[in-house]
Every structure is written in structure tokens, then in C-alpha cells.
Amino acid sequence: MKTANWVSAIIALTIAAVPGSANAQDGEDALRFTQRQPSVGVRALGFGGAGIGGVADLSAINTNPAGLAYLRRSLFSGSLTSFNTTDDAAFSVAGTRSVVENDVTDTGLDHIAYAYRAPTRRGSMVVTAGVSRVQTFSRELFFTGDNGVNSATEFFLPLPSEFEVEVGSGDDGVRGTDDDVYTPLFSRPLSFIGFETFAIDLDIDAFEAGEEVPFFPAVTTGTVRQTGVVLEEGNMHEFSFGGAFEASKGVMVGATVNIPYGKWEFTSTLEEVDINDDNDGSGFTIDFDNLTWTETVESRLVGVNLRAGVSLEAARDLRVGFTVETPTYYSVSEDFATFLETGFDNGDAFSYGFDFGESEGSGSFDYEILTPWKLGAGLVFRTGNLRLLADAEFVDWSQLELDADGFDFVQENQDISQNLEQVVNTRIGAEYVLGNFVVRGGLGFRPDPRDIRPDLQSEATGVDRDRTYVSAGFSYVRDRQFAIDFALSQERFDDRYTPYNVVGAPVVDEEISRGRASLGVRIFL
Numbered sequence: 001m002k003t004a005n006w007v008s009a010i011i012a013l014t015i016a017a018v019p020g021s022a023n024a025q026d027g028e029d030a031l032r033f034t035q036r037q038p039s040v041g042v043r044a045l046g047f048g049g050a051g052i053g054g055v056a057d058l059s060a061i062n063t064n065p066a067g068l069a070y071l072r073r074s075l076f077s078g079s080l081t082s083f084n085t086t087d088d089a090a091f092s093v094a095g096t097r098s099v100v101e102n103d104v105t106d107t108g109l110d111h112i113a114y115a116y117r118a119p120t121r122r123g124s125m126v127v128t129a130g131v132s133r134v135q136t137f138s139r140e141l142f143f144t145g146d147n148g149v150n151s152a153t154e155f156f157l158p159l160p161s162e163f164e165v166e167v168g169s170g171d172d173g174v175r176g177t178d179d180d181v182y183t184p185l186f187s188r189p190l191s192f193i194g195f196e197t198f199a200i201d202l203d204i205d206a207f208e209a210g211e212e213v214p215f216f217p218a219v220t221t222g223t224v225r226q227t228g229v230v231l232e233e234g235n236m237h238e239f240s241f242g243g244a245f246e247a248s249k250g251v252m253v254g255a256t257v258n259i260p261y262g263k264w265e266f267t268s269t270l271e272e273v274d275i276n277d278d279n280d281g282s283g284f285t286i287d288f289d290n291l292t293w294t295e296t297v298e299s300r301l302v303g304v305n306l307r308a309g310v311s312l313e314a315a316r317d318l319r320v321g322f323t324v325e326t327p328t329y330y331s332v333s334e335d336f337a338t339f340l341e342t343g344f345d346n347g348d349a350f351s352y353g354f355d356f357g358e359s360e361g362s363g364s365f366d367y368e369i370l371t372p373w374k375l376g377a378g379l380v381f382r383t384g385n386l387r388l389l390a391d392a393e394f395v396d397w398s399q400l401e402l403d404a405d406g407f408d409f410v411q412e413n414q415d416i417s418q419n420l421e422q423v424v425n426t427r428i429g430a431e432y433v434l435g436n437f438v439v440r441g442g443l444g445f446r447p448d449p450r451d452i453r454p455d456l457q458s459e460a461t462g463v464d465r466d467r468t469y470v471s472a473g474f475s476y477v478r479d480r481q482f483a484i485d486f487a488l489s490q491e492r493f494d495d496r497y498t499p500y501n502v503v504g505a506p507v508v509d510e511e512i513s514r515g516r517a518s519l520g521v522r523i524f525l
Contacts, residue, residue: 027416030400031449032137033236033264033301034328034371036062038427038444038469040132041111042079042485042520046473047429048442050389052378053321054252054311058113058522061130061240063391064309064321064378065254068126069244074117079485079520081110083136086513089497091145091226093506098145106138108235110518123246128256135236136514137264141497143508144227151219152226152272152293155500156194160212162187165202182207184215189338189361191215197342197350199291218288218342222278226506227271228499236262236301250313258305260328266297270499280345287345294339294353295361303330303369309376317382325374327399332369337362367404372396385433389442393425397449421451429471436477440487444469448493463509467493473518483522490515 039049044059051063058077060067087102113130163186170179184202186192194200199218206214237260244254272291281287309323338361339353352358378391397420402409429442448465473487491514498507 027400027402027412027420029299030369030371030402030416031397031420033262033299033330033332034369034400035446036134036236037136038425038446039442039471039489040134041077041113042473042487042518043440043475043522045471045489045516045518046440046442046475046485046487047389047431048427048444048469048471048489050378050391050427050429050442051380052309052323052376052391052393053380053389054319054378055380055389058111058115058128058130060244060254061113061128061242061256062132062134062238062307064311064323064376065128065242065256065307066244066252066309066311066321066323068115068128068254069124069246069252069311071115071117071124071126074525075115075522076113076525077520077522078112079110079518080107081133081516081518082107083138084515084517085139086515087139087141088511089141089143090509091143091506092509093145093147094149094504096145098143100142100144102140102142104138104140106136106233106235109133110520113240123249124252125243125245126254127241127243129239129241131237131239133235134238134260135262137232137234137236139230139232139512141230141508141510142228143497144225145506146223146275147226147506148223149504150502150506151217151224152270152291152500153194153199153217153219153288154502155505156190156200157213157215157217158186158188158191162191163215165207165214192360193338193340193352196352197340198344198348199340199342201286218286218291219272219274219279220285222274222276225273225275226499227273228269228508230266230268230497232264232266234262234264236260240307242307252311253309254311255306255308258307258328259303260305260330261302263301264297264299266299267294268296268499269294277345288342289345290343292339292341295337296339297334297336299332299334301330301332301369303328305329305371319380321376321378321380323374323376323378323393325376327373328369328371330369330371332367334365334367335363336365365404365407367402367407367409370401370403372399387431389427389429391425391427393427394422395425395449396422398422419451420449423447423449427469438475438477440471440473440475442469442471442489444471463496464494467491481524485518485520485522487518488516 039045040062041059054067056070083106111132115128118125166183168181169175239259240256242256247253279285279288305328306326311321341351343349376393427444431440446467471489477483495510
């Protein structure tokens with residue numbers, strides 16, 4: 001591989017890179033892990049997940065446990081769900097744009113639960129236990145495009161505070177001669193990895209001249225073709241146990257202890273190729289050919305919280321419900337790794353992260369997440385064969401907190417407090433009885449809690465991450481003892497992925513649609 005001195009002004013234009021690593025541990029990841037689907041169970045999915053007012057269904061475990069007290073018999077229910085996530089990805093850089101459609105499917109157990117109605121002389125008492133899938137992380141993003149503005153190699157350049165250069169005398173033992181040895185020491189793992197694979201290199205003349213950042217990237221001119229794959233996998237489940245009882249006539253009270261648990265797996269791979277051989281070793285270039293950069297994260301979570309509620313029969317056909325959910329304490333164990341391969345025109349190839357002992361950019365970290373309190377209110381109104389439901393749930397996401405033994409999350413928690421805000425999640429639904437059949441429909445809306453202030457971010461993202469839900473379903477009920485339930489829903493939202501952060505870096509705008517099909521049974525005992 002040939003080295004080259006090149007203009008330090010170009011370095012100055014790219015040095016605005018934000019340092020990063022494969023591991024997570026910030027407000028974005030805390031949001032991802034702790035936000036839930038709006039409904040659990042097939043019946044509840046059909047009417048949009050509403051039910052805080054009080055519904056005699058095992059979905060009450062996740063909406064308002066007080067609704068369990070309306071059950072007239074013991075109940076078993078279970079279901080399977082298939083998620084299909086479509087991601088229309090638009091890769092944009094310097095006025096060019098290319099669009100790719102991505103699709104991934106995830107099928108598995110949606111919930112299984114049992115409620116036992118205890119014999120009582122009057123009123124009701126119900127105890128319950130169940131396991132539900134409350135979130136899926138499955139997404140796949142593929143993008144490709146030609147970038148004539150910048151290169152991922154620029155992202156490996158260190159900031160002035162992230163390195164120092166040790167200078168030692170060579171074989172002649174005299175400092176200041178041609179055989180002096182220059183050894184950069186990096187505090188930023190990605191810069192160390194980039195240097196080890198010649199994605200960046202030291203410019204000795206620039207160092208001797210006192211340049212602030214005497215390094216240059218492997219790509220200094222021309223156009224590179226960039227291709228990326230981002231894969232997310234995993235689910236969050238919740239085990240719940242508790243019960244409900246009729247505290248006085250028409251007043252139902254319930255509570256559950258909930259243990260959410262799950263795993264999130266993230267893999268991103270970015271390939272970069274000098275398609276026109278603009279960097280061929282002539283002029284102020286080196287003979288770069290290709291680069292493959294992979295980062296992986298695996299996060300395992302387990303938590304605990306308490307959910308409690310009350311449902312009042314305010315009138316003959318009207319129920320009013322209120323819920324409170326304590327902050328959830330999550331323990332997170334995370335493994336992360338970085339791999340980099342760089343190839344050159346003369347056949348040289350260098351890699352890092354594949355051999356034992358190459359541990360920069362890799363490791364494990366344990367930390368905790370504490371979610372905000374959640375308060376909910378809802379109505380259930382019945383007229384004839386029609387039931388209408390409406391819910392509102394208040395969450396102040398600025399109260400989200402990160403913590404860890406031996407690590408200070410002061411900056412991250414300050415960013416969360418300043419950049420996240422209060423939201424009110426809403427759900428409405430309806431179901432209508434037609435003999436042995438029941439038809440349902442519902443809508444849901446979950447506002448994006450991000451409230452990025454312009455003075456805290458260099459540019460506004462302009463991405464609408466509000467989530468909307470539309471659902472429909474039906475049931476066939478036989479002899480009031482057995483029911484088959486089916487429901488469909490669609491979730492829509494936008495997102496944005498940035499492969500790396502330098503001035504003028506490409507962005508991938510995403511339009512995401514997540515379909516959900518659920519089939520379940522209910523057996524009244």
C-alpha cells in the first residue's frame with residue numbers, strides 16, 4: 001500500500017465526525033427497549049388495544065387488571081402472531097437518491113394466559129397468570145448508492161483530544177533522523193481500528209508541522225459505492241401474575257406484578273468500493289479498493305414493575321377505569337463487537353476484530369434503565385350489541401433514567417431530560433355482536449416523545465416518528481364456552497438511519513409499515 005501526504009484543509013472539513021462505538025446505552029436504546037405494542041391478545045388487538053375502562057378479557061392483564069373481575073367464569077386463552085415489517089429505504093447524499101424496499105417476517109407466540117374465578121358468596125375474585133409478547137424488534141434495512149462527497153474512512157479520523165503520538169529514535173539511536181519511529185496512541189477504539197487496517201494513516205510531515213490532526217483517510221477523492229445491511233432481531237415478553245376483586249358493588253380493583261424480559265440483536269454492515277478506481281495511488285491518493293465495516297450488539301433485558309387499576313360501573317352501560325404503572329426497573333447486559341476489513345489495489349488486505357486478542361471496539365457492559373410512571377384513563381360504553389372503548393395513557397419520557405455501577409450517565413440523562421417530552425398515547429375501538437360472530441375495529445396513536453431543541457443538535461432531522469395503528473378483527477363464539485379470534489393491524493411510522501457521522505454524510509430515510517396477523521382461542525371453564 002502506498003502512503004501519501006495530502007492537504008490538511010480536507011481533514012479540517014471532515015473532522016466534525018462524532019465519535020461512536022457499537023455499544024448502545026443512550027436514550028434512543030432505552031426508548032426502543034421500553035415502548036410496548038398497544039395491545040396484547042387477539043380480541044384486544046381487534047379493537048385497537050383499548051380496555052382501560054374495564055374489559056372481561058385476559059388482555060386486562062396489560063391494560064387494566066381490574067377488568068379481570070368482570071369475568072363470570074374461569075378463562076384460558078392463547079394465540080399466535082405473525083409480524084411482517086416492510087421498510088422502504090431511501091439512500092440520499094449530495095442530491096442523489098436511491099430507494100430499496102425491505103421485508104422481514106417474525107412469527108411466534110403472542111400470549112398464553114389463564115384466569116381462575118374463585119368461588120365467592122358475593123361479588124367476584126379472580127387470580128391470573130400469563131406470558132405475552134409486548135414488543136418485536138424485527139426489522140431489516142438494505143440500502144445502496146454512490147457517494148462522491150465523503151467516505152466512511154473519514155469517520156475513523158480521531159478528534160484532537162483522542163490521540164497522541166509517541167516518537168522514538170530508530171536503529172541509530174538518534175532522535176530526528178530518517179529512521180525515527182512514530183507510534184499513535186488512540187483513546188477512541190474506532191480510530192485505533194482504522195489505523196490498524198490502514199483505513200486511516202499518519203501523515204508524518206503534518207505531525208512534524210504541528211497539524212492539529214495529522215491523519216488522512218484511505219479515500220481522498222472520487223466516488224465510492226456504499227452498500228449497507230442493518231438487521232434487528234428479538235422480542236420483549238412479559239410474565240404477569242396478579243388478580244382482581246369486586247371491592248364494593250360495581251367497583252372492581254386489580255393489580256399485577258409484571259416481569260418483562262427479552263433480547264435485542266443488532267448487526268450493521270457497511271461495504272464501500274472505489275468503483276472508478278479514483279484512488280489508485282497516483283497524485284495525492286493511496287490505492288484503496290474496498291472496505292467492510294461490521295458492528296454488532298446483543299442486549300439481554302429483564303425487569304419488574306407493578307400495574308394496578310380500578311374500574312367503576314358509573315352507569316348501567318358505562319364503565320370508567322383508571323390505571324397506574326410504576327416505573328419499570330430493567331437490568332441490561334450488553335455485548336458489542338467491531339470488525340473492519342480494508343483491501344487495496346495491489347492485493348494487500350488488513351483486518352481487525354476477527355482474531356483472539358483483537359478486543360478494541362468490543363466488550364461487555366451492564367447497566368440499568370428506569371422508566372417513567374404511566375397513568376391511564378379509559379371508558380367503555382355499551383348500547384345494545386355495540387361496545388365502544390376509548391383510552392388515554394400519559395407518560396413523561398423526560399423522566400427516563402440510565403444508571404450503572406462505576407459509570408457516570410450524567411450527560412446521557414441530561415440529554416434525555418432535555419430532548420424527551422411528555423406524551424399522551426390514545427386508543428379507540430368498537431365491537432359489535434352479530435349472533436355467534438363479533439366484529440371489531442380500532443385506531444391507536446403514539447406520539448414521538450423526542451423533542452430535539454435546535455441549540456442541542458446541529459440540524460433538525462425532520463423525521464416524523466409518530467406511530468399510528470389501524471386494526472380490525474372478528475370472533476366466532478360457540479355456546480359462550482369457546483371462541484376463535486382473528487385480528488389484523490397495521491403500524492406506520494418514519495425513521496432515519498445514518499451509517500456514519502461526518503459533514504455531508506449520507507442518510508437513509510425509512511418509511512416503515514408493520515403488519516400483524518393474530519389467531520387465537522378463548523376457552524371458558
